[in-house]
Amino acid sequence: MHDPWIDRLSDYLDGELTAPERAALEAHLVTCEECRSTLDDLERIVDTARALPPRPPARDLWSGVASRIESSRPGHDAHAVSDDGDGRLHRPGNPGGSRGPL
Ligand SMILES: [Zn+2]
Numbered sequence: 001m002h003d004p005w006i007d008r009l010s011d012y013l014d015g016e017l018t019a020p021e022r023a024a025l026e027a028h029l030v031t032c033e034e035c036r037s038t039l040d041d042l043e044r045i046v047d048t049a050r051a052l053p054p055r056p057p058a059r060d061l062w063s064g065v066a067s068r069i070e071s072s073r074p075g076h077d078a079h080a081v082s083d084d085g086d087g088r089l090h091r092p093g094n095p096g097g098s099r100g101p102l
Pocket residue numbers: 003005006028032033034035036
């Protein structure tokens with residue numbers, strides 16, 4: 001199950017979302033544990049990246065971080081990267097569906 005907000009979390013951390021997007025994402029975070037934990041991971045990565053010395057040995061550190069993240073993820077969600085779904089997820093069955101509300 002792919003959650004469209006997952007893709008926005010790094011934009012959120014970068015301050016690239018508009019105010020309404022931020023508000024919507026924050027509201028979503030209240031109900032979505034996956035986004036909360038992903039955001040938590042991202043924050044840790046960002047902190048780590050900022051703390052890195054301006055020198056290449058970062059590579060070892062980074063792979064350590066990456067494997068920690070990978071191993072902390074529950075395996076069943078490993079394919080969440082695929083880009084299907086996108087919005088359709090939140091729409092209840094609406095076959096043939098171009099019946100506009102107005
Ligand atoms: Zn979510």
